[in-house]
Amino acid sequence: MKQYILEAKNISKSFGNVRALEDVNFYLEKGIIHGLLGENGAGKSSLMNVLSGIYQPEKGSIFVNNIKQTNLNPEYASELGIGMVHQEFRLIESFSIQDNLTLSKSNIYRDDFKNAFEKYSEIFSLSVNPEKTISELSVGEKQKIEIMKLIFNNSSIMLLDEPTAVLTPQETDQLKNSLKRLSEEDEKTIVLISHKLKEIREFTETVFVMKNGEMVAENLLTENVTDNNLIELMMGHIKKSVIDKSNKVGDAKLNIKSVEYVDKVNNYKLLDNINFEIKAGEILGIAGVSGNGQVELANIISGIQVDYSGEIFINGQDVSGKGVKSRKKLNLSYIPENRLGVGLAPGVSILDNSIVKDYFKTRRGPHLSKTKTKTYLENLINTFSIKAPDSKAEISTLSGGNMQKLLMGRELISKPEVIIASQPTRGLDVNAVEAIHNLLVDQRDGGSAILLISEDLDELFKLSNRLLVMYEGKIVKSFDINNADINNVGLAMAGVIE
Amino acid sequence: MIDIQLIGLFNATLQAATLLFIAALGELITEKSGILNLGVEGMISVGAVTGFMTAVNTENIFLAVLVGVLSSSAFASIHALVTVVLKQDQTVSGLILTILGLALSSLLGKNYVGKKLVTKLEGVTSVTDPSSILEVLISQNIIFYLAVLLMFITSFVLKHTMFGRRLEAVGEDSRSSDSMGLKVAKTQFIATCVGGAFAGLSGVYLTLSYVPYWTDNMTSGRGWIALALVIFGGWKPYRTALGALLFGFLEALVPRLQTYGFELSPYIVKITPYVITILVLVILTIYKGGKTGAPKNIGVPFFRENR
Amino acid sequence: MNNLKLFKRQSINELSTFYSFLIGFVIAIFIGSIILLVQDKNPIDTFSLMLRLSVGSINSLSSSLNKAIPLILAGLGISIMNSVKLWNIGAEGQIFLGAIAVNYLYINTQFNSPTLHIFVLLIAGFAGGSLCILIPAITKVVFGVNEIITTLLTNYIVFGITIFLINGPWKDPKSLNFPAAAYVGEEVFLPTIFGKLSLGFLICILFTALAHYLKNKSVFGFEMRIAGGSALTAVYAGINARQKAFIAMLIGGGFAGLAGAIELLSQTHRVSTGISQGFGYTAIIVAAITGMRPLGIFLVGCLFGALSIGGSVIQTIGVSAYISDIIQASTLFGALIIQFFFTYQIKKVEND
Structure with a gap:
């Protein structure tokens, strides 16, 4: 049996009458970029929020390094090395880059900030002064800081919730290279959430697919699976209807x-x-x-x-x-x-x-x-x-x-x-x-x-x-x-x- | 002797300012964490009456200060419980804290009205009748120097320590802070109790030194002025201190105006600090274009699973 | 292993405010009892005495209801302003300025018909309250200055003006020890309708209905709710949020001002510091405890009016009148705590 750095078994979570996650299994191998594919609302973000301790699941268990975690909250999750980049930025806008990168208790580069910042600025192709406040940064720069924050907080498992949604194609390419280097050089375990097939294909080694709160495919090797395969898994049998565009146009x-x-x-x-x-x-x-x-x-x-x-x-x-x-x-x-x-x-x-x-x-x-x-x-x-x-x-x-x-x-x-x-x-x-x-x-x-x-x-x-x-x-x-x-x-x- | 009068005015200014400043500084810390506590008036009262009662009964001035500070802090923890733990409306809770604090202190202090203090909080040096600026500065009581020290410490802690940065982070953006693994509820709870302790210190300064006796409602709106001072000071300790000096000066000036030959009614002069506060608030808001320096998350209860 | 975790409830019981109030009141009575026990007073005796002296006879009942009038009116004003999510902490000052406006008009005008005279004076009271909140309203809608602080500060300003007037220009030379303005003439006293119960109580019922209509049944109420819910939605819907806020504030102040007019014309009959005994602050509790519902404000206002009367009469047996303040404040704290359990749910989480 393979050793997993993180393993979630039979996770269920609902909000009122809405079932967000139903009996979901999810597991990660160290040093690998995993894709998590699914349509909007499939439950990808909810799963990530459970893993980072923000949502409490009603059912299920989570193992980190084979140790069962019964009381996962954001603070404890970050101690365990689980970090998440949310769809909306979780940066304190009025604080400097340096403050944002060093506030967390699990921070490891507080004393050696300058060197670390230089090193990772290079990896992320970022050139800004760390004294700058977050509100002065562009969206792309904020996203890079957001991911860098995980590294500074010693996260070995990085959960990235649609990080490319706010990026231009060029920035997306840059991000791909940065993440590849992080997984190879620093042995970071990465989860990339996306609903774009192209990105899943380019970024990841293995892929999980979610649909309607359920995990419909686990740990497929990305190179062995076809686009059509993935689309079918992701959308189920719902065929996207084709719209007739020959209607009459007026004034x-x-x-x-x-x-x-x-x-x-x-x-x-x-x-x-x-x-x-x-x-x-x-x-x-x-x-x-x-x-x-x-x-x-x-x-x-x-x-x-x-x-x-x-x-x-x-x-x-x-x-x-x-x-x-x-x-x-x-x-x-x-x-x-x-x-x-x-x-x-x-x-x-x-x-x-x-x-x-x-x-x-x-x-x-x-x-x-x-x-x-x-x-x-x-x-x-x-x-x-x-x-x-x-x-x-x-x-x-x-x-x-x-x-x-x-x-x-x-x-x-x-x-x-x-x-x-x-x-x-x-x-x-x-x-x-x-x-x-x-x-x-x-x-x-x-x-x-x-x-x-x-x-x-x-x-x-x-x-x-x-x-x-x-x-x-x-x-x-x-x-x-x-x-x-x-x-x-x-x-x-x-x-x-x- | 105009000089003696001026020195007296200076002395009175410092004392009035101290009273306002300590409470304002406490509220500043609470608000920095994202909790608005409108109960300052009530907390000062509780600190004032419990400190006074302890002083009358034990004649131990140090114990009196301690009791005043701790009881006010414990009183503030009601607000922390209701708003931080139970996530209820901060405005309502704070207002009720004021009403409850005033009622409670009147109830507790009922038998102490008119009692005299045997030992009051004396100046640190033997100068009792200062005749120069320097003598005024060296003849204050210990709480004055403590207030000055607390100003430096608070400013330093907020700006340069991890604890302070985290406190401010929580008040700016509790959701982001939470996802960074910071303890939002714990930080806010502590900040609220610290705010209460400071208000208590202000309270004992009131009854053990400033006007060493007890009557109902003797805080007479100073808690509210302290709240305004935080806004006035743009949530910065030094500017808040400056504001406290200005308001302290006005409070000290009122009873002296007639001796300077002004024919203004003292009742009208008495309302000037309040009028000025409103003016200052308006000017600050216009000047800063809405950016008053307020913590962004102030007044917003935090619940992690809110989507 | 099981853990207790907090979850937000998806739907909240409609009567939750009512239940919270009831339980809060029980908690408050319990706290009050402890305080009485500490003071060597029998709580049951004391509370039954309070009950008897506040509602036991037509006379005491009508005093209680008279006391409720300012609480209800000021509470309604607070609740109307809350529709646009604004706080009115300045009801106390508005009550005073309402009374001052009445006295000013009384001194400076002549009317042949007493009915018309009273009517005009009541309007003057309303206008006085609106005037009192005018500066906070302007600074709020034009510059965005926090209304909590400004309405509060106006309390001290108006109180200062009151003291100035009753010690200076309006000082009644016949009132030696207690500074006060001269009494108004009997022709403008508000008539009583039942026992000592003043006509003000009918006005109060009328205004409760008015506030209820304004908040819940009118287009203006709807526009206030949208403006209070989200300024951006208001802009999107073409609703002038600032205008709604401004009008709501003037109405809110006016309600409290009217309370001041009624106090002057039916209770004190002259301007003094006794026009309000903290009614403006207690009204905040009354409004908050009912979730800002006008009909609730009416009922709780009556209850708290009785509590205040009860509190003031038991002073004679050596119990502090502040006991009723403490019961009122504790009721709200208790209600807030109970409300938490209606909003959130503590559940066991299975980890296996």
């Missing part, structure tokens, strides 16, 4: 003319000369690594951000100087990227959240009719098959998929003319993604003009009629979907335009 519903938006503090153009139009029955996709102006663009079209220059027309009407409400009255819907916090108000009931778009339609003077709002919500629940048992409960008691369905339903029920959908499927499970895609296609067929902002190229290729690529606030390339090639789009996203 232009949304026109954006030379929109510019300047960050006044840093005097930096966040949006630079943006022009496009979307016709009725058309889905226009916007591809790009997040942080290249997509959020600002969506906010400007929806009327949230007002201090921009340029012109915006909805259904031929100039709305450039108008606010959120008047744009809503022209039947514009906005599904923001930030589901809970922008689209939905946390701490407020499901009922209240369900009427955020159309509440002025249910009012009678100052009075808000309870019966009308309840009917409104029931209609949403039935039309969009949302699971929301208690309308008075806080919105955050819903699962991510149901939250998004409520948000989408609220925005779509009035058959909007124009829809802005920003990252509509991020973090959702396969079935929820499928449902959301169908909703968007239904709207398209009903004659809505849809702007789809996404980082998920599969989604963009599946749904869009046309594709624009944003990079550093500019539209650097546009594709007709029939002539688009995923590699060219990827290059454009990284700013490479031939």
